Amino acid sequence: MIGAVKPTIVENTMKNDVILQVQDLSIVYQTPRGDVMATTDVSFDLRKGETMALIGESGSGKTTLSLSFIRMLPNSARVTKGKILYSRDGVTRDILEMSDNEIRRFRWSDCAMVFQGAQNAFNPVLRVRQQFADTAAAHGKTDKAWIKQRTLELFKLVRLDPERVYEAYPHEMSGGMRQRSLLALGVLLDPQIVILDEPTTALDILTQRAIIDVLKEMQQRLNFSIIFISHDLALAAEMASRVATVYAGEIVEEGSVEDIFYRHRHPYTLGLIRSVPRLSRQQDELMSIPGEPPNLITPPSGCKFHPRCMFASDKCKVDPPPLVEYEPGHRAACWHTDKVAAARIAFAAQD
Amino acid sequence: MATHTPTAPALEAAPVPSFHLLDYLRRFYANYTVRTIFKALVTIWAVITFTFFLIRLMPGNPVEVYVDFLMNQQNMTYDEAYSRAASQFRFDPDASPVTQYVEYMGHLLQGDLGESITSSGTRVIDQIARFLPWTIFSVGLGLLISFTLGATLGTIMAYKRNTFIDHTLSLISSILSAVPNYIWGLMILIIFGVQLRWFNVGELRGTYSPTMTPGFTLEFLGDVLKHAMLPVLVYVTGSIGGWMLNMRNSTIGTLGEDYVGVARARGLTSSRILLAYVGRNASLPMFTLLAINIGFIIGGSVIIEELFVYKGIGSFLYWSISQRDYTSMQGVFLIITISVVVSNLMADLLYSRLDPRVRVSGEK
Structure with a gap:
């Protein structure tokens, strides 16, 4: 055509x-x-x-x-x-x-x-x-x-x-x-x-x-x-087969289905996945992401997710994190991917 | 079924159909066509009866109006005038309205609309046949022009919404629809006929020039159009604003529908989307309005025809009312009722053709 x-x-x-x-x-x-x-x-x-x-x-x-x-x-x-x-x-x-x-x-x-x-x-x-x-x-x-x-x-x-x-x-x-x-x-x-x-x-x-x-x-x-x-x-x-997490108009994490659901490195992806109710989980353990999506006329400085992020540090308020490839085909934009990975493992142990 | 005994052979004990009149009528009434015709007949009967008594409650009867006329114009005494009037009219002012009603309905059932009271010997049906075509022609032409033009302009306004074109046309259509049509008629007559003398007001009276011989000649048709021009212009100016605004709003609503967006995503050409997707759907409510308007052809023509001395059914109705010519009035009211009923019926049928969602069940 x-x-x-x-x-x-x-x-x-x-x-x-x-x-x-x-x-x-x-x-x-x-x-x-x-x-x-x-x-x-x-x-x-x-x-x-x-x-x-x-x-x-x-x-x-x-x-x-x-x-x-x-x-x-x-x-x-x-x-x-x-x-x-x-x-x-x-x-x-x-x-x-x-x-x-x-x-x-x-x-x-x-x-x-x-x-x-x-x-x-x-x-x-x-x-x-x-x-x-x-x-x-x-x-x-x-x-x-x-x-x-x-x-x-x-x-x-x-x-x-x-x-x-x-x-x-x-x-x-x-x-x-x-x-x-x-x-x-x-x-x-x-x-x-x-x-x-x-x-x-x-x-x-x-x-x-x-x-x-x-x-x-x-x-x-x-x-x-x-x-x-x-x-x-x-x-x-x-x-x-592949998933991209979109937050405030940016791709914050991208990878294979397994990367995103089992090896996620961005706190927003973590929040999304933890906010899905599961029968095997207690009701009070259902996590939601605090706050609201940002106003995109005057977006937050630095990382756009930092006002809602539990891992946010001073650096996050100033420097926007670049999308970095951690494994082949798995990219994430966060300064604290290690902390996210640790939290994910801790949550998985609870379940 | 109660008569059926299980042991009896089927042939001998063929169940006697138990005849319940109400059941039968109910089933008969469930038929769409029967129901529609029945409703139409009831409507027509009710309007005839209502107007029959209502117009006889108006102050003055044909004899009195004529007596007044004779006393004022020819200086007759009341007795002289009364005996003259009574001898001229086939109307007895002292007969009871109920007797008159029974007599009238009797004639009507045989399709006889009776004779005019004030000009004896003239059948009402002939008068209607003489005047009605002109009104249908002029108002129909006006309606056709303003509907087509209004719908087109309304679509343009919707496509160009919130631009200069839309704002200008919106303003114009608001002004046009805010002023009643007889005011437009008067203004046209006074400004263009009397002040600017663009046309000769006297020459344009009537439905065609007295010197013309009616027939299907180009000359005669031209003359007819010339005489219909002003009333048609007024009908158009008086109603086009409404069509424009209605079509604009309807089209804007349709443009926001999912299926229009999907049609664009499907790569259809804009002309195909305009005609088959936007226009077709946006004009659906317009056809209901059109049908309602067809019903008002006669009623809406009275003042305008009188104003332009256009000899149609409207000006005939005006004349009959001023003469208290009961039978003529009654005849025109009957025509109005029938046209409203028929146009509503047509609207139903047309709408079901245009919109598959309202198609009567059982109809393929």
Whole structure:
């Protein structure tokens, strides 16, 4: 799809299997009260076929980040720094440099996004099949027979009754059916990346289970990469191969699922994981992170987490810690990773 | 089923259908079409009955109005005038309203709207057939123009919200909808007709020039449009502001819907999103308003037609009221009622075509 357009930028800094490389991305929202620094110097790589989870509190900038990948940020947002490099068929381009028509065609055929609250993702006055056909037609695929066959195939893949859903209107389907249809629509054009923003939030626990199973199966069959945004840690742990903890618009820790859940080195990650209730743990041992996410118009000096951090020292109030690689592929931004590791081990011994 | 004995062969003891009239009626009434028609008929009957007695409670009857006229204009004595009036009208002012009602309803059930009281020999149905088309034409054209134009401008305002264009158009539409349409009519007549003399007020009276021969000629159609121009202009100015503001708000609401954002993320072209995703959904509430407005075509035309001496059903109604021509008034009220009922029915049907969510169950 992207091979048809002439690349304006070709960078060869990307490794073979990296399809999305975010470099020092900073985004601000311009508001009457001042600029909100929604993300600051975010960098990470997404490899082919892997699932990367972004975890963090509401308002930490996860959704802003993912919207920037398909250039759907609100009008008040500005990218002040950085690049988003995307690679397909050996050609690498900066998403931020694409023309309006290029970005329109990039959306969905290269990178599909399943939003949170998919209950309203379908136009209520059009049949589901018409919305599949619309999407295909917008990307130059008008062969009716192909569209129908592909649509029915995908319905089967997400375990829906193809004949029933094909002619249905959105209001004739349940929430779970709509979510599955949206997943099917997401992979209609065989994208390399699928962004899932809280894909199961509005669903009951059994439907969540079914959706996750469907997603895993789809990924195995179609081999796309997933950016998984969630504050449900259990779900993230199950889905992802790599996890990034996002706090106040920065990636504060990044690593494999095992790194993040069993060898975390950042106090915020520790707090997130300790705040998940467990049956095996006493209620009073449930830990929450004190305070609130910071005001991003005037963020705290030094490490942005220091006002809420139990390990904070004077150094933390002044110097922002750099993201340092502790093990291969495991990075954390904290001056006191040793203390965090010690606390983690102490907590684990209690359990 | 109580009559059915288990031992009896099925053929002999075919269960006698127990006939309960109420059950039967209830099942009959459950049918959508039957229910709709029944409701419409009840509405029409109620309005006819109500207006029948109401207009007879108005001060003065046709005879008295004519007696007044004769006494003032021709200096007749009351007795002279009364005997003249009574001999001219097929109307007995002393007959009881209930007798009149029974007689009227009897005729109406046979499809007979009766004769005009003040000009005997003229059937009311003929009068309506003569005047109604002009009103439907002029008000309908006005409604069509202001709906289309208003919806388009409203969409533009929503897309450009909080810009200079939006603020300007909002201001204009507020002013337009705040001033009643007959004030616009008067202002147009006085400013452009009398002061600036852009057009000849006298020439534009009526529905077409007296020198014209009606027919499907280009000349005649042009003349008809020329005469309808001013009333149509006033209908448009009087209602376009409302359409604009409604469409603007509806579109802004729709633009915030998830499915519009998802449509953008799906890479649809902006024209496809505008038409099939935003416009289609934003205009749904507009069609309900449109149907309600169709019902008010006749009622809303009275003052404007009188103002521009446009010979439509509105000015006919005005004339009948001033003459206390009961049968003519009654006829026009019947038409108004029917048009309101029918337009509401059409709105229901149209809406279910446009919005699959309200489609009647059982309908494919």
